[in-house]
Amino acid sequence: MVIFQPSGSRGRVKDGTTIVDASRQLGVELESVCGEQATCGKCKVRIEEGFFERFGIESSTDHLSPIEEREKKFFAKHTELKGYRLSCVTEIRGDVLIFVPEESRKGKQVVRKAATDRKIDVNPAVRNYYVELAAATLEDTTGDWERIGQALKAQHGLEELAIDYRTLLTLQETVRKGDWKVTVSVWMGKEVIAVQPGRVEESYGLAVDVGTTTVAGYLCELSSGKLLATDSMMNPQVTFGEDVMSRITYAMTHKDGLKRMNDAIVQGLNRLAGQVAAQAGIKRRDIVDFTIVGNTAMHHIYMNIYPVYIGKAPFPPALHASIDVKARDMGLRISPGAYAHALPIEAGFVGADNVGVLIAEEPYKRDDMMLIIDIGTNGELVLGNKEKLISSSCATGPAFEGAHIKYGMRAAPGAIERVQIDPETKEPRYKVIGNDQWSDELKEMGARGICGSGIMDVVAQMYVSGIILKTGRINTELDHPRMREGEDGWEYVLAWADETAIGQDITVNQSDIRAVQLAKGAMYAGAKLMMRRLGIDKLDRVILAGAFGSYIDPRQAMIMGLFPDCDLEKVYAVGNAAGDGARIALLNVDKRREANEYARKVEYVELTVEQDFEKHFAQAMYFPHMKDEFPHLEGLIPESQTAR
């Protein structure tokens, strides 16, 4: 017997079932960010000892697989002693009582890589056509496919179509099931990729943005363009390396490295497709079109192309252009006849995700000098206007996606997403996803962690209020009840245990700050060197895109020094523009052409090889910058902090 507390769900599971699997079987919601890779540590549970013993049954802990080495890093010694285990690796081998702590309970997810509400002209690659056929008779034994071809010509004016091989295989069954009335899905006016019995108006497509750390999927109805469901997950490849270079290295140093990473992402994409399909009440195999974006390394890995040559000079990719391949050839389990459209890549690591940003933001149609910052584990920058566009990329790390931050979490209910700190009292107020009130209005906030926008806010506010210095060091000279030396060094208590849902203080510590500095410093230095390249000293406009873009506060971002000074009126967040670009390409074939055109026009610059990159990077680690002026921040940062 397995019992989950506090829900009380109970039942029997097969010996060897992991706790995560058991939770699914028994309908218990348990967090699993990393897809059971034992890398996120978010599925911790506590084994309640002594419960069964009271009834004369052996000890619960004997009924689990032994503690594994990879579990240990997620547990401070004392919690381990309390019987905590990682659900995704722990197997059940008998009766056990499991307590799911608040922080491990799955909330209804807020997709951090949420789709922005954009107006998209709809001109999809896949369109449905309903046809009525004359039944075969002894006088007319025309084959089913020719019969459909004739009807498509007579009833819709379509000619010279091919038929997908897999679709052909079930054609006769489908035609008879529909009593000689069927709906035919035609791709690009060229190929029949699906046939369904009867009349079917809707058709479905999935746009996917494969980030280094986070993967987001957008399920759309193709004829209306309507967004039906979104979902995200951690990129299962994180177990092979945190950033693009470490994944490329993994492929180079392991015989089956590429295969393993490709399998991981393909399985992840299938899971994601299943999730959004379930949300929309359709089947995964109803998905008849698919677009995908990602940086160059992600692109090569999800396409199953050996990424070694993009990891060493002179870094040429296998191809730049978009490519249409049968989704089944990639291992995707959507409609068997569907194509996957992989958007083009630019150069270096500036990949299809940035192309997505381009077709979403269209800087190539604008006069003003625009900087687009796409914030992710691999950050990408585009600078220019309709005259000229340059791009670059930099490794920022996953800090803004909640990873490598002690209380970092994804944008789910309970995540602190907004923070303000009173410069005088140093007391914070914050907002939590799923709750409209601020923490100074309500005692029990139910906070469980801090998501990306919350991290950006809290760091900026800690700087403004003098809790951290311009260098990023925590000001240990401040005597304040929220500041203390904890297990991981100095930290600032953002939320007291009694305000949280996890029963412990939520803090920001020195290493959290360092992770943010590295990320923002790389972005800033990149932007500055690109401005130098184009010979400009002022930005007309800054667009903040990325994983959490829609939640970012432009002012906090500039205070923190994510990008050079700009009129704050002209800085705005657009959400996950890469994902939006994938969605735009899904819904409009003209934009696919535009993507190919502009992907080739953007000029890639490799900034890290510039002589003085290191110097610029070091200067940009400061808040907001070691030397640069920020006229538009005047009055927003106290005098005491602007001096060094």
Added chain:
Amino acid sequence: MVIFQPSGSRGRVKDGTTIVDASRQLGVELESVCGEQATCGKCKVRIEEGFFERFGIESSTDHLSPIEEREKKFFAKHTELKGYRLSCVTEIRGDVLIFVPEESRKGKQVVRKAATDRKIDVNPAVRNYYVELAAATLEDTTGDWERIGQALKAQHGLEELAIDYRTLLTLQETVRKGDWKVTVSVWMGKEVIAVQPGRVEESYGLAVDVGTTTVAGYLCELSSGKLLATDSMMNPQVTFGEDVMSRITYAMTHKDGLKRMNDAIVQGLNRLAGQVAAQAGIKRRDIVDFTIVGNTAMHHIYMNIYPVYIGKAPFPPALHASIDVKARDMGLRISPGAYAHALPIEAGFVGADNVGVLIAEEPYKRDDMMLIIDIGTNGELVLGNKEKLISSSCATGPAFEGAHIKYGMRAAPGAIERVQIDPETKEPRYKVIGNDQWSDELKEMGARGICGSGIMDVVAQMYVSGIILKTGRINTELDHPRMREGEDGWEYVLAWADETAIGQDITVNQSDIRAVQLAKGAMYAGAKLMMRRLGIDKLDRVILAGAFGSYIDPRQAMIMGLFPDCDLEKVYAVGNAAGDGARIALLNVDKRREANEYARKVEYVELTVEQDFEKHFAQAMYFPHMKDEFPHLEGLIPESQTAR
């Protein structure tokens, strides 16, 4: 220790190895017509008992898997007692001494479905282009595929090419292996389907004719059209049914029936591809183009299309037109990017094989009224000229392919291929494949069986010489040493045991004659009903195509009554025209278009539903026919036999 006699080859094999596999490992040539399906019974071996016992080792027979039920049908009781076993099902489990009888020894095969020496205009679908690329540099990091595209345009004027997904995956490796010089294989001027390092002139294609009983493959060099290798095998589907209807029934009555039959033929095709590739000294994956023909049932099964609707009224196929699919999607293990071109089908069971005959013989370009007979397990007939063409099909059974004939065999060395019988003495003389002399010139002929043309000859000659009557009955009133009542009823001894290589008399018995009568009767009746349909009473020309077409003697065929009377000068055999058609389509894309055009123009007639088909069939069972006149046979058949 396993020892094969008489070769004396010996060695150790793993327990559980079949005798066939052991023979391969030890280099012993053992016949295996049916592809180890335990259906042809041609791999019989004798286990030599008492050999090892002499050396104090246990009995050999204990060292084999027990006799299986399916083996038994191939053994008369007395041979079973002598220790005969079927090599393909018998597993070795210890020391054993195996004697391979002469008839089970594999000869170098004469491809019965041999390719005819035809002049074919060469305009292949796949062409090779050699390109030299500029190496990638830090200044020019253009992707490999774009680099190749630019070179193809600049050096060969090719534009807007796509690249096969699987080919893309290894592109960068190949380019570097070739030091930026590669040969690109382009399909239909549209798609790059293979890239090889360096300069490669040759490219290879495989044309396949899937008969109901026999499968033939033709490996060609595409740029020259040269035929490099041919091979044939028994269709592995024979285990699921002898003829097309029984295979369709198998698919309808077994849940995984289609899958099993499709797997069988696909595996067979892969084996065949491997064999011809080995003959030509290339690898299977060097094959970059593939064409395939077969009757409608074979077509649906090799395409993996559920064949049930072609088996019940009104018999519409899934499609008529030719289709190009990725060979890998069909499970074919040739070049991963290669396409398979499945030729179109006509109607009813008149399939792509007959289309192959059409484009090989081109009756649609002729004035004279031509009958084309394609002899196989499923016989197909085409009648007409450039004004109009009609086609039909009939189930003839595999008699002319050597099956269902007691001493029937395929056209390999040792097969009796020509027979003459003296009308006075009733003594035969015969010729054997691999030997230019007649049997009356040489005592030891080494005959092992009778192949299709030999069967046709011997039956015609038995009729002419009065050994069989006009009705087909063996004339038991003749008192002749070669005529006797044997195990299987009355029989005529064609070769005495001491002339053969198998140590037993080779005979023709009453049931052999009946099988031939059924086959030829169906053909004749079909031809006659088609002539009635076109309102003609005379044939200008008869073309004999099929499995053994090139060996057939037109005169013997007409004496036997395979087709209505015709000037013997105008009757000729063309070999396996269906296979030739597949080869023509492989080498010339214009003929692929022609195939589609004429496949739709030929009018299919379903003869078996005609009211008086049975009557015509019954009359045509007679030699040469119950009633019809054969002016062109005058003087060739004795008076005594022409009367009833």
